[in-house]
Amino acid sequence: LFEERKFLRVLSKQSVSPPPVWLMRQAGRYLPEYRELRTKAGSFWTMAMTPELACEITLQPIRRFGFDAAILFSDILVVPFALGLPVTFVEGEGPRLPAINSVDGLIRDPQAWLEALRPVYDGLAMTRAKLDAQTPLIGFAGAPWTLATYMAAGRGKDEQRAAKLWGYGDPLSFDALLDILVECVAFHLIRQLEAGADAVQIFDSWASGLPAAMFECWVIEPTRRIVEKVRTAHPDAKIIGFPRASTLEGYERYAQATKVDAISIDTAAPIHWAVRTLGGGFALQGNLDPIALIAGGDALLRATDEILDATRGLPFVFNLGHGILPDTPIAHVEQLLTRIRSAR
Amino acid sequence: LFEERKFLRVLSKQSVSPPPVWLMRQAGRYLPEYRELRTKAGSFWTMAMTPELACEITLQPIRRFGFDAAILFSDILVVPFALGLPVTFVEGEGPRLPAINSVDGLIRDPQAWLEALRPVYDGLAMTRAKLDAQTPLIGFAGAPWTLATYMAAGRGKDEQRAAKLWGYGDPLSFDALLDILVECVAFHLIRQLEAGADAVQIFDSWASGLPAAMFECWVIEPTRRIVEKVRTAHPDAKIIGFPRASTLEGYERYAQATKVDAISIDTAAPIHWAVRTLGGGFALQGNLDPIALIAGGDALLRATDEILDATRGLPFVFNLGHGILPDTPIAHVEQLLTRIRSAR
Numbered sequence: 001l002f003e004e005r006k007f008l009r010v011l012s013k014q015s016v017s018p019p020p021v022w023l024m025r026q027a028g029r030y031l032p033e034y035r036e037l038r039t040k041a042g043s044f045w046t047m048a049m050t051p052e053l054a055c056e057i058t059l060q061p062i063r064r065f066g067f068d069a070a071i072l073f074s075d076i077l078v079v080p081f082a083l084g085l086p087v088t089f090v091e092g093e094g095p096r097l098p099a100i101n102s103v104d105g106l107i108r109d110p111q112a113w114l115e116a117l118r119p120v121y122d123g124l125a126m127t128r129a130k131l132d133a134q135t136p137l138i139g140f141a142g143a144p145w146t147l148a149t150y151m152a153a154g155r156g157k158d159e160q161r162a163a164k165l166w167g168y169g170d171p172l173s174f175d176a177l178l179d180i181l182v183e184c185v186a187f188h189l190i191r192q193l194e195a196g197a198d199a200v201q202i203f204d205s206w207a208s209g210l211p212a213a214m215f216e217c218w219v220i221e222p223t224r225r226i227v228e229k230v231r232t233a234h235p236d237a238k239i240i241g242f243p244r245a246s247t248l249e250g251y252e253r254y255a256q257a258t259k260v261d262a263i264s265i266d267t268a269a270p271i272h273w274a275v276r277t278l279g280g281g282f283a284l285q286g287n288l289d290p291i292a293l294i295a296g297g298d299a300l301l302r303a304t305d306e307i308l309d310a311t312r313g314l315p316f317v318f319n320l321g322h323g324i325l326p327d328t329p330i331a332h333v334e335q336l337l338t339r340i341r342s343a344r
Numbered sequence: 345l346f347e348e349r350k351f352l353r354v355l356s357k358q359s360v361s362p363p364p365v366w367l368m369r370q371a372g373r374y375l376p377e378y379r380e381l382r383t384k385a386g387s388f389w390t391m392a393m394t395p396e397l398a399c400e401i402t403l404q405p406i407r408r409f410g411f412d413a414a415i416l417f418s419d420i421l422v423v424p425f426a427l428g429l430p431v432t433f434v435e436g437e438g439p440r441l442p443a444i445n446s447v448d449g450l451i452r453d454p455q456a457w458l459e460a461l462r463p464v465y466d467g468l469a470m471t472r473a474k475l476d477a478q479t480p481l482i483g484f485a486g487a488p489w490t491l492a493t494y495m496a497a498g499r500g501k502d503e504q505r506a507a508k509l510w511g512y513g514d515p516l517s518f519d520a521l522l523d524i525l526v527e528c529v530a531f532h533l534i535r536q537l538e539a540g541a542d543a544v545q546i547f548d549s550w551a552s553g554l555p556a557a558m559f560e561c562w563v564i565e566p567t568r569r570i571v572e573k574v575r576t577a578h579p580d581a582k583i584i585g586f587p588r589a590s591t592l593e594g595y596e597r598y599a600q601a602t603k604v605d606a607i608s609i610d611t612a613a614p615i616h617w618a619v620r621t622l623g624g625g626f627a628l629q630g631n632l633d634p635i636a637l638i639a640g641g642d643a644l645l646r647a648t649d650e651i652l653d654a655t656r657g658l659p660f661v662f663n664l665g666h667g668i669l670p671d672t673p674i675a676h677v678e679q680l681l682t683r684i685r686s687a688r
Contacts, residue, residue, distance in 0.1 A: 164635040168643035208552075208589070211633050211647065211665075212614035245552070247612050248592045268591050270556035289555050291508040299512035303555065321555075 007069040007136045010283050010315045011199055011238040011261045018343040019308070019316045020068030022138075023333070024264075025323030026061040027073045030330070033060050044089045048075050054123035055130060062135055064330075065337060068317075069136045069199075072124050072192070076142025076203055079184050080151050082116040083107050099154030101166060103176045113187055120188075121195040128196030136199060139192030143204035143243070144181035144222040151177070159206045167218060182222045186229035189237075193230070199238035201264065202226065208245035215250050219243055224258045240264055240285060244322065248273055255282050267321025271310040283315040288336075290320050296332040301339055308343045351413040351480045354627050354659045355543055355582040355605045362687040363652070363660045364412030366482075367677070368608075369667030370405040371417045374674070377404050388433045392419050398467035399474060406479060408674075409681060412661075413480045413543075416468050416536070420486025420547055423528050424495050426460040427451050443498030445510060447520045457531055464532075465539040472540030480543060483536030487548035487587070488525035488566040495521070503550045511562060526566045530573035533581075537574070543582035545608065546570065552589035559594050563587055568602045584608055584629060588666070592617055599626050611665025615654040627659040632680070634664050640676040645683055652687045 007020040028034055034057060038047065047053045057073040077087045077095055084107040085097045100106075107113070128137050142150075145163070152162035167174040189200045207219050223241060230237050241260035243250060248269060255263045255278055262283035265274050267290070274284050292303045307318065318340050324333075351364040372378055378401060382391065391397045401417040421431045421439055428451040429441045444450075451457070472481050486494075489507070496506035511518040533544045551563050567585060574581050585604035587594060592613060599607045599622055606627035609618050611634070618628050636647045651662065662684050668677075 161635055164633070165639055168636055168639035169641065171643075209610070209612050211611055211631075211636075212616070213647075213650065214633075215612070245589075247614065247617075249614055249617050250612070266553070267555055268553050268559070268594070270591065270593055272556070273591075273593050287555075289508070289558075291505055292512055292555075295509055295512035297513065299515075303557075306557065 005134055005136055005198075007317060008198060008238065010317050011240070013261075013283055013315045015313050015315050017312070018340055019311065019318045021318035021337065021340050022067040022069040022071065023061075023320050023324045024071075026065075026067060026071065027057045028324060029326035030324055030328040030333075031060055031064065032330075033064070044075070045087060048073060048078070049119045051119055051123035051126050054120070055126040058123075058127045058137075059130060062131065065333060067135075069138050070127065070131055071138040071140065071201070072120070072127060072197070074120055074123070074140070076140070076147065076205075077150060078117060078120055079141060079147055079181065079188055082113040082184060082188070083180065085151065094156040095150065096155050097150065099162065100151050102173055103180055106180055108180060108183070110187055113184055114191070117188060117191065121191050124192055124195040124197060137197055138199050138201055138240075139189065139195075139197030140201040140203060141185045141188045141192075143202050143207070143219065144178045144185060144226075145210075145218045146204050146206045147181050147185070148174070148177055148218075149206045160209055164214075167214065178218065178222050182225050182229070186226045189226065189230050189239075190233045193234050193237055199240065200230070201240040201242060202260070204241075204243040207243035207250070212247075212249070215246065216253070219246070219250070220254050220257050223254070223260075227258050227260055238262075240283075242285075248277070252277055262315075262317065264319065265321065269321075271307050275310055275314060279314050283317065284311060285317040285319045287319070287321040290322050290325050290328070293320065293332050293336060294325060294328050296329065296335060300332060300335060304336060304339045308340065349478055349480055349542075351661060352542060352582065354661050355584070357605075357627055357659045359657050359659050361656070362684055363655065363662045365662035365681065365684050366411040366413040366415065367405075367664050367668045368415075370409075370411060370415065371401045372668060373670035374668055374672040374677075375404055375408065376674075377408075388419070389431060392417060392422070393463045395463055395467035395470050398464070399470040402467075402471045402481075403474060406475065409677060411479075413482050414471065414475055415482040415484065415545070416464070416471060416541070418464050418467070418484070420484070420491065420549075421494060422461060422464055423485060423491055423525065423532055426457040426528060426532070427524065429495065438500040439494065440499050441494065443506065444495050446517055447524055450524055452524060452527070454531055457528055458535070461532060461535065465535055468536055468539040468541060481541055482543050482545055482584075483533065483539075483541030484545040484547060485529045485532045485536075487546050487551070487563065488522045488529060488570075489554075489562045490548050490550045491525050491529070492518070492521055492562075493550045504553055508558075511558065522562065522566050526569050526573070530570045533570065533574050533583075534577045537578050537581055543584065544574070545584040545586060546604070548585075548587040551587035551594070556591075556593070559590070560597070563590075563594070564598050564601050567598070567604075571602050571604055582606075586629075592621070596621055606659075606661065608663065609665065613665075615651050619654055619658060623658050627661065628655065629661040629663045631663070631665040634666050634669050634672070637664065637676050637680060638669060638672050640673065640679060644676060644679060648680060648683045652684065
């Protein structure tokens with residue numbers, strides 16, 4: 001068993017060869033079995049909020065590829081949903097929710113959060129029960145800044161603009177929003193750990209493009225408080241941070257200040273830089289270009305080998321730099337896994 | 345005169361206090377006089393390719409604000425246009441051009457390029473003649489990688505995907521495309537300098553998100569060759585590079601390898617990092633958040649002061665980290681200029 005759960009060993013800063021591998025959005029549209037289930041279920045949100053469906057979708061890529069970790073099929077917008085904002089998914093346009101410009105009316109009662117989020121925890125517990133014991137299950141949440149961008153804009157386009165205007169124009173009220181999000185995200189991560197998650201990942205998908213001072217107070221500080229709260233409840237909790245497309249200085253500051261166990265890096269962050277700068281104190285995760293996975297062939301093998309070579313002997317989880325894209329050929333995922341699994 | 349042309353002194357690595365200031369897209373939709381002229385002219389492309397109109401639009405922000413440099417009103421897609429690809433602008437959707445996946449049929453004859461681009465050079469010469477002598481005029485071009493993203497996708501959305509797939513899947517043919525672009529971009533910059541441009545800027549707007557190895561061969565190397573070609577023709581040419589939203593390591597490699605005179609940095613690149621890493625060998629330009637300029641008030645003043653404080657005593661051009669946005673209040677631009685001009 002210990003031998004098998006190599007993903008968790010890496011998060012404990014052990015080096016494992018070949019490295020464990022999972023792919024962001026591995027339970028998703030590139031899988032025919034996912035597309036088939038989605039046709040029946042109707043909507044993304046229905047799938048995410050129906051425990052049986054979320055469980056089944058989470059297991060699909062494990063059955064097919066035997067990834068070294070499963071990640072719960074869910075969505076970062078379950079937290080705004082728990083705060084009282086109804087979320088809808090418009091086909092081809094992404095999520096919509098009511099745009100807010102104050103914290104008035106947001107639900108702050110953890111008992112209400114629990115009721116709203118119970119389907120997530122039920123789905124997670126069901127998945128943990130069905131999943132083979134040697135495959136760790138990852139829970140996750142969006143980070144406060146990224147959630148704030150959706151809540152301020154009411155959608156996922158022009159993502160940062162509305163939140164930045166709120167934060168620049170009314171810093172006290174924006175801080176109040178981040179405070180509520182810190183509470184609810186920490187609650188959500190703790191509950192997932194208690195429902196059976198073996199590790200959690202915090203996605204700050206819109207962490208790029210922020211001035212350094214804003215990155216500090218909108219990205220790093222809320223995440224630092226979340227990690228602290230989760231560790232207060234569960235001192236051994238394994239936490240991966242993904243402040244996507246941060247500056248390199250941003251990644252470094254984030255890792256040191258938040259004290260996450262592992263840093264997931266995007267495709268542009270040079271793996272050699274990550275090894276040099278963060279490789280000592282943190283497990284690393286990343287960072288294959290999802291477009292190289294679509295391209296396949298020599299380019300994919302070269303990019304894969306470069307990452308494997310740079311991270312040899314270090315605690316490292318092979319992953320993409322961003323989510324797998326819907327039109328990724330299954331054969332290329334197989335090609336990737338064969339290459340990784342034959343690495344020494 | 346010498347005292348007045350402080351933008352050019354900064355590009356010669358002199359420190360000037362208060363620093364010169366201009367704003368990317370300063371000739372644009374946030375100006376009522378621009379919107380009025382656009383209503384009459386009909387299309388963006390007509391304005392860019394009609395010398396009298398391009399000249400008038402270039403001068404508008406100089407008349408209103410007295411910026412320390414003018415930048416020719418034009419578009420990076422004039423280079424694909426010269427290569428034989430007709431460009432159209434769909435209202436609200438950005439530019440469209442025929443998507444290509446090979447270099448077959450691209451025009452490689454400099455005489456034909458000259459004919460296609462003559463309106464740009466005529467507009468530039470006209471502007472230089474009308475502009476007061478103490479205000480430098482900046483010419484510009486898109487960098488090969490960014491132009492390749494538009495040419496491969498046929499538009500400006502999903503920008504990098506098609507070009508990455510081309511580059512990963514057929515590196516020889518993609519290199520041939522970059523080679524042609526190097527030739528035509530260098531030609532275009534040289535001609536602008538000969539028509540009266542006092543400096544040129546190379547925009548690599550889609551330089552973000554590239555793996556380090558690809559950044560090296562798709563961004564840095566083509567730009568290095570362009571700078572070399574321009575300097576062979578005009579040894580004293582002043583060149584600003586803007587590989588937007590590169591990683592910090594990317595900016596550093598780019599500056600050292602291409603040998604541009606100045607580096608323009610985006611909003612997320614910490615100004616303190618830029619000063620520490622590049623401040624010795626290169627003039628710096630940037631990097632106010634365009635959203636802070638929309639927000640105005642205390643946030644704008646604080647962000648402005650932070651940049652002014654960090655760059656005091658260094659060769660620095662105050663600018664935005666990205667183009668000024670159409671709904672930026674004129675009063676906030678005035679507030680910004682007052683703050684910069686009162687700096688000591």
